[in-house]
């Protein structure tokens with residue numbers, strides 16, 4: 280059956296080969312250390328599960344308005360006010376099927392064929408494909424690794440063209456692990472003044488920052504930034520709720536209305552009792568978040584330090600999220616591999632460690648390792664990598 284050109288243009292996931300192989304080895308009884316998963320190893324906290332049970336029992340099981348239930352939109356406004364210093368009303372908020380759908384709806388609302396989207400590299404895997412599905416053209420912009428992959432304002436200014444419709448800002452970053460400081464965020468915001476560029480600020484990891492690194496939500500820079508920004512977030516990472524498939528976006532009411540129109544004809548929005556449960560999770564005691572954050576911080580420091588002792592490996596220090604994006608280019612010649620997919624396959628076969636090839640994030644010199652796993656697993660995996668690669 281012929282497929283649409285739009286779908287044919289979508290890249291095959293570079294990660295599938297490696298994850299299929301990992302599953303195969305596991306089935307064959309091998310002990311695989313998994314650094315691939317992009318989700319918390321923690322279970323959803325019991326009080327949040329209890330919210331969902333209660334909402335099901337109370338009959339919150341029917342259709343909801345296209346932009347989401349008002350209680351959830353209200354709770355999201357409170358979150359933005361409390362944590363990000365942003366004042367929104369429910370008309371500024373849409374509740375979506377995870378942050379992933381929020382990003383999809385944003386591009387659907389913004390892009391006409393041929394519109395350009397500047398995408399910092401390394402990027403989260405779905406950004407380029409979602410731009411393409413919606414008719415846009417991806418303009419990758421490589422961050423400077425010696426500056427933790429962060430873009431400098433001049434670089435962004437030079438990349439702007441009359442066709443630039445949107446810019447993606449993901450801080451803290453998956454997979455880069457970097458976080459823009461408030462001053463850097465302000466400097467980036469100044470680049471867009473006087474342009475028609477919309478900024479898609481993916482702030483999913485805003486609560487998972489380490490070592491007290493300061494943070495400024497992009498829309499909180501000033502009125503100009505606020506008016507041009509679609510802020511994306513979700514409880515997935517903060518509350519270990521990845522499978523609940525609920526997320527949200529905040530933007531000008533006309534953007535939210537457009538995104539809601541698309542949602543009304545596609546998914547009709549996320550499961551209603553999950554919307555209510557997310558509202559409760561946002562309003563409940565937040566001490567569990569800090570506990571998880573501290574655990575990620577400790578694991579991240581440890582993984583980063585050990586990676587940098589390995590021969591041919593150099594890794595930027597993560598300041599947020601839960602990923603190390605390690606440069607392994609200098610190992611390729613000795614291992615006889617030509618890129619990150621071959622490297623990951625070899626590491627999986629020889630060391631039984633599953634990683635994600637950097638090509639999926641725009642760089643073939645890197646691999647991504649998630650530290651959303653126990654210290655014991657981190658040490659086991661790093662011991663195996665050390666045996667394979669040697670020490671510096």
Ligand code: PMP
Nearest residue numbers: 317377378379403453513515526
């Ligand atoms: N953006 C980034 C940067 C992510 O890392 C992820 C999840 N890996 C998403 C969006 C999608 O999140 P959700 O599960 O809420 O759809």
